[in-house]
Amino acid sequence: xxxxxxxxxxxxxxxxxxxxxxxxxxxxxxxxxxxxxxxxxxxxxxxxxxxxxxxxxxxxxxxxxxxxxxxxxxxxxxxxxxxxxxxxxxxxxxxxxxxxxxxxxxxxxxxxxxxxxxxxxxxxxxxxxxxxxxxxxxxxxxxxxxxxxxxxxxxxxxxxxxxxxxxxxxxxxxxxxxxxxxxxxxxxxxxxxxxxxxx
Amino acid sequence: xxxxxxxxxxxxxxxxxxxxxxxxxxxxxxxxxxxxxxxxxxxxxxxxxxxxxxxxxxxxxxxxxxxxxxxxxxxxxxxxxxxxxxxxxxxxxxxxxxxxxxxxxxxxxxxxxxxxxxxxxxxxxxxxxxxxxxxxxxxxxxxxxxxxxxxxxxxxxxxxxxxxxxxxxxxxxxxxxxxxxxxxxxxxxxxxxxxxxxx
DNA sequence: AAAATATTTGAACATTCGTTCAAATCATAA
DNA sequence: TTATGATTTGAACGAATGTTCAAATATTTT
Numbered sequence: 001x002x003x004x005x006x007x008x009x010x011x012x013x014x015x016x017x018x019x020x021x022x023x024x025x026x027x028x029x030x031x032x033x034x035x036x037x038x039x040x041x042x043x044x045x046x047x048x049x050x051x052x053x054x055x056x057x058x059x060x061x062x063x064x065x066x067x068x069x070x071x072x073x074x075x076x077x078x079x080x081x082x083x084x085x086x087x088x089x090x091x092x093x094x095x096x097x098x099x100x101x102x103x104x105x106x107x108x109x110x111x112x113x114x115x116x117x118x119x120x121x122x123x124x125x126x127x128x129x130x131x132x133x134x135x136x137x138x139x140x141x142x143x144x145x146x147x148x149x150x151x152x153x154x155x156x157x158x159x160x161x162x163x164x165x166x167x168x169x170x171x172x173x174x175x176x177x178x179x180x181x182x183x184x185x186x187x188x189x190x191x192x193x194x195x196x197x198x199x
Numbered sequence: 200x201x202x203x204x205x206x207x208x209x210x211x212x213x214x215x216x217x218x219x220x221x222x223x224x225x226x227x228x229x230x231x232x233x234x235x236x237x238x239x240x241x242x243x244x245x246x247x248x249x250x251x252x253x254x255x256x257x258x259x260x261x262x263x264x265x266x267x268x269x270x271x272x273x274x275x276x277x278x279x280x281x282x283x284x285x286x287x288x289x290x291x292x293x294x295x296x297x298x299x300x301x302x303x304x305x306x307x308x309x310x311x312x313x314x315x316x317x318x319x320x321x322x323x324x325x326x327x328x329x330x331x332x333x334x335x336x337x338x339x340x341x342x343x344x345x346x347x348x349x350x351x352x353x354x355x356x357x358x359x360x361x362x363x364x365x366x367x368x369x370x371x372x373x374x375x376x377x378x379x380x381x382x383x384x385x386x387x388x389x390x391x392x393x394x395x396x397x398x
Numbered sequence: 399a400a401a402a403t404a405t406t407t408g409a410a411c412a413t414t415c416g417t418t419c420a421a422a423t424c425a426t427a428a
Numbered sequence: 429t430t431a432t433g434a435t436t437t438g439a440a441c442g443a444a445t446g447t448t449c450a451a452a453t454a455t456t457t458t
Contacts (some may be wrong), residue, residue: 011405029228030314033446043407045448054446111310115229150391155384158369159362169258185354190393192349232416244418244436253416358454 001189012050015040019047019057024104028058028115033036037040058112059120065105066127073134086144089187091138092164096183099168104170135161149195160190210251214239218246218256223303227257227314248263258319264304265326268297272333283341284395288386290337291363295382298367305367334360338393348394358387 004192020038022031033054037044051057076094080086099106113121135157142148150156164186169178217238221230232253250256250263272307274291278286298305312320337391341347349355370378388395 025313027225027228027314029225034444044446045408046406048447114224115226151387152384152438154415155381156388159385159388162361162365162368163358165236167363170357171363182354185351188350189358191356191391192394195389195391222437230416231414233414244438245436247417 004041011037015042015047015050016060020061020104020108021056023058023061023108023112028108028112036142055115055117055120058108058115059117060123061105062109062116063120063127065098065102065109066124066131068102069095069106070127070130070134072098074129077134078137084138084145084147087138088142088194088196090146091135092187092190093159093180093183095164096167096186097160097179099165100171100173100179100182101127103168103171103173106165110165110168132157132161133165142196143195147196149197150193153194163189214241214246214249215256215259219260219303219307221255222260222307222311227307227311233356252318253315254316257307257314258316260304261308261311261315261323262319262326264297264301264308265323265330267301268305269326269329269333270295271297272330276333283337283344283346284390286337287341287347287389287393287395290334291359291386291389292379292382294349294363295366295385298364299372299378299381302370302372305364309364309367318336331356331360341393341395346395349392350397352393355392359392363387372396374392 015036019031019036019041022036026035030091033044033047036054036057037047037139040047047057073091075089076090080090088197109124113124116124139148139150139153139157143150143153167182167186171182173179177185214235218235220238221235224350225234225384232246235253235256236246244254250259270391272290275289276286279289294344308323312323313324335352338347338349338352338356342349342352366381366385370381372378376384
């Protein structure tokens with residue numbers, strides 16, 4: 001017999017996906033284990049078969065997406081060649097891409113950090129700091145070679161990162177612009193912010 | 200007899216301030232009425248003397264700060280003279296100023312909109328839309344007079360607003376820069392984003 | 399086939415939740 | 429003083445919370 005049509009068997013990923021959906025829509029504390037179970041189409045106790053607690057669901061989601069973001073940015077930078085403007089363009093594009101393709105995870109990762117336990121939060125913050133360091137390095141390189149000119153590097157970097165992160169707040173897949181176009185335009189904005197002079 | 204030294208009498212503002220503090224630190228759903236009462240130094244039932252429900256506390260906070268933001272931006276623009284670059288500078292400064300001076304309210308207003316009831320949320324969103332329209336008008340005026348040159352106005356406006364809003368996320372009063380300096384630097388970034396050419 | 403393992407369940411647990419209310423206290427005015 | 433109204437309280441309500449667990453069901457292995 002092929003798969004049932006009603007509710008396919010609920011495994012680890014189904015529970016995690018249901019938790020993500022719920023956290024995204026209602027927030028971590030606004031979501032109950034019963035709500036997650038209902039979305040997953042299984043019993044509450046079933047979720048506890050895969051995850052020891054509610055906060056472990058949040059941890060799994062946040063650490064995963066944060067690590068993936070850092071990895072994606074490293075790949076993007078490595079593939080962009082040596083020019084700082086190309087590298088900045090690449091990491092802004094990659095940042096926006098991940099925050100649109102995996103919007104729910106990104107949003108939850110940015111808004112529910114405080115709901116994480118102390119140790120897990122420190123782990124996530126460490127990853128986030130590495131993302132910040134990567135942006136800072138790229139901008140610094142451009143300033144050293146005088147291809148970027150901005151009077152306040154740290155504020156520019158912070159502003160670029162927060163504007164990119166906020167994409168997960170307002171993006172709609174059925175909006176007027178495809179995600180790639182948004183990434184492209186945000187890259188241009190970022191280059192303006194660091195004072196890149198197009199020749 | 201003068202005021203008691205231990206716990207001064209708890210009025211409406213004390214309860215509201217305690218709720219703000221709690222919502223800011225733990226989020227709306229992560230905060231219990233008992234926690235608010237403990238911070239206010241009064242009984243749980245005391246909070247219900249001033250507010251009919253927990254969500255009314257949130258509504259009072261969010262509608263107040265959102266209306267104040269819109270009003271502050273209008274004042275800033277009106278006082279900046281006719282030049283678009285002066286107006287943009289003024290509203291960015293005012294935006295950052297409010298998001299630092301009233302950081303907790305701003306943060307809660309930006310993150311807990313979804314926890315509001317349907318009607319109240321619509322009211323807050325309407326105010327927010329007016330803030331967006333104000334920014335858009337200023338940028339449009341600059342583009343019409345060719346003092347701003349940016350290929351994608353809407354994305355620039357959105358990015359400026361989100362980067363300014365995010366200040367409430369990371370700002371610390373004991374950080375390295377005074378709030379006014381942050382506002383000044385963010386204004387420069389915004390002018391870069393809309394392609395303002397300094398003469 | 400039976401045995402062993404992996405998955406899924408419903409019912410129950412102690413605790414905390416938002417909210418209500420009658421009674422107690424305080425301040426003010428007559 | 430007594431009387432009136434505003435403020436504050438402790439105790440209680442039913443409902444919802446995160447979590448546990450022994451039993452039931454599938455699945456795999458022998």
